[in-house]
Amino acid sequence: MIGKTRSGSVAAVIPAADDGIAMGLLPALVGYHVRQAQMAIFADFDAALGELGVSPGIFALLVIIDANPGLKQTLLADAARLDRSTLVPALDKLEQRRLVERRAAPGDRRSNGIFLTADGADLLNAARRAVRRHETRLARDFGPGERAALIALLSRIFPEHR
Amino acid sequence: MIGKTRSGSVAAVIPAADDGIAMGLLPALVGYHVRQAQMAIFADFDAALGELGVSPGIFALLVIIDANPGLKQTLLADAARLDRSTLVPALDKLEQRRLVERRAAPGDRRSNGIFLTADGADLLNAARRAVRRHETRLARDFGPGERAALIALLSRIFPEHR
DNA sequence: TATTGTTATACTCTATAACTATA
DNA sequence: TATAGTTATAGAGTATAACAATA
Numbered sequence: 001m002i003g004k005t006r007s008g009s010v011a012a013v014i015p016a017a018d019d020g021i022a023m024g025l026l027p028a029l030v031g032y033h034v035r036q037a038q039m040a041i042f043a044d045f046d047a048a049l050g051e052l053g054v055s056p057g058i059f060a061l062l063v064i065i066d067a068n069p070g071l072k073q074t075l076l077a078d079a080a081r082l083d084r085s086t087l088v089p090a091l092d093k094l095e096q097r098r099l100v101e102r103r104a105a106p107g108d109r110r111s112n113g114i115f116l117t118a119d120g121a122d123l124l125n126a127a128r129r130a131v132r133r134h135e136t137r138l139a140r141d142f143g144p145g146e147r148a149a150l151i152a153l154l155s156r157i158f159p160e161h162r
Numbered sequence: 163m164i165g166k167t168r169s170g171s172v173a174a175v176i177p178a179a180d181d182g183i184a185m186g187l188l189p190a191l192v193g194y195h196v197r198q199a200q201m202a203i204f205a206d207f208d209a210a211l212g213e214l215g216v217s218p219g220i221f222a223l224l225v226i227i228d229a230n231p232g233l234k235q236t237l238l239a240d241a242a243r244l245d246r247s248t249l250v251p252a253l254d255k256l257e258q259r260r261l262v263e264r265r266a267a268p269g270d271r272r273s274n275g276i277f278l279t280a281d282g283a284d285l286l287n288a289a290r291r292a293v294r295r296h297e298t299r300l301a302r303d304f305g306p307g308e309r310a311a312l313i314a315l316l317s318r319i320f321p322e323h324r
Numbered sequence: 325t326a327t328t329g330t331t332a333t334a335c336t337c338t339a340t341a342a343c344t345a346t347a
Numbered sequence: 348t349a350t351a352g353t354t355a356t357a358g359a360g361t362a363t364a365a366c367a368a369t370a
Contacts, residue, residue: 021226021229021230021233021237021240021241022226022229022230023225023226023229023241024225024226024228024229025225025290025293026222026225026226028313029293029297030203030297030300030301030309030312030313030316031203031207031218031293031296031297031300032222033312033313033316033317034196034199034200034203034316035200035218036243036316036317036324037196037316037317037319037320038196038197038200039243039323040319040320040323040324041192041193041196041319041320043320043323044320044323045193056193056197060188060194063185063186063187063188064183064184064185064186064188066186067183067184067185067186068183068184071183075183078183079183079185081198081201128187131187131191131193134193135191135192135193137320138192138193138319138320139192139319141318142315142318146315147192149311149315150192150195150312150315150316151190151192151195153304153308153311153312153315154192154195154196154198154199154312155195155198155199156303156304157199157202157203157300157301158199158202158203158205158206158299158300161201161202161205161206162198162202
């Protein structure tokens with residue numbers, strides 16, 4: 001039974017062991033478990049999609065581009081939560097791989113519209129299948145509704161920062 | 163009861179829009195929400211503990227050192243899930259800040275035992291208080307049991323990778 | 325003046341491989 | 348031979364500030 005303090009909601013220290021090494025209060029922290037879960041998820045994602053040359057960040061970009069053909073770079077950066085200067089080299093690499101294209105936007109000669117190429121659409125389809133299998137592995141021990149419950153709880157963390 | 167929210171949590175699973183930008187299947191993926199949650203958590207953690215010069219990784223190191231005085235570097239690296247070569251510069255910085263000490267281990271002249279200094283213990287205590295407040299903010303909209311439910315669900319993701 | 329994309333730069337975090345000194 | 352710590356190096360991933368072209 002995890003305790004609750006009178007003034008806060010952080011549980012008491014559980015001296016969980018990692019091969020006999022005490023982890024202090026870390027196992028009682030949501031932030032710690034989110035980090036551990038993310039590292040495990042990234043490892044499986046990379047094992048599944050590394051061969052395709054698709055990282056979680058690249059996958060998100062391809063999905064957003066596919067769902068919004070012709071999106072301008074600044075809006076794409078906002079949707080992917082990247083600075084627009086961070087997006088530039090990412091798009092450069094995708095363009096070199098002939099997965100996306102920058103096309104001059106009609107009506108505003110400052111902007112580019114971003115589009116998936118046919119190769120990009122093919123790669124994205126393969127990546128989506130691999131991601132669905134990855135997500136199934138991720139939640140393979142979950143009962144009905146637990147996967148949705150996890151997503152619901154996660155999306156209630158600091159909604160003001162989204 | 164997991165998954166019931168005052169603001170309609172199920173909507174978060176439906177491919178929603180980010181200012182009119184379609185996000186495709188991303189909002190249906192656990193991995194996506196773990197990543198978004200982590201970014202939000204890091205932002206709040208940094209706002210709360212950046213002044214102390216304590217990042218989530220540094221905090222974890224200090225907690226583990228405090229809970230295991232004299233731990234050897236290799237075991238500390240394992241507990242923190244870092245390569246031993248990654249730990250070296252991290253400890254260098256903590257030692258320069260006089261927060262930790264490497265002491266020759268008795269009986270094996272290859273090894274160091276890692277200890278918190280008095281300054282390190284003081285900083286850790288301040289950091290722990292700030293982290294408890296941070297964790298309370300993190301889960302401030304959660305009902306009874308939801309915080310524990312979230313931790314339980316997260317720790318069931320890829321346990322074979324832990 | 326403001327916005328779009330770009331560049332130059334830098335910083336954090338992390339890992340691999342090779343080295344040294346011990347064991 | 349094997350292990351503990353270190354070094355050199357490299358690669359993601361990210362950001363800030365300043366710039367040119369355009370609005």
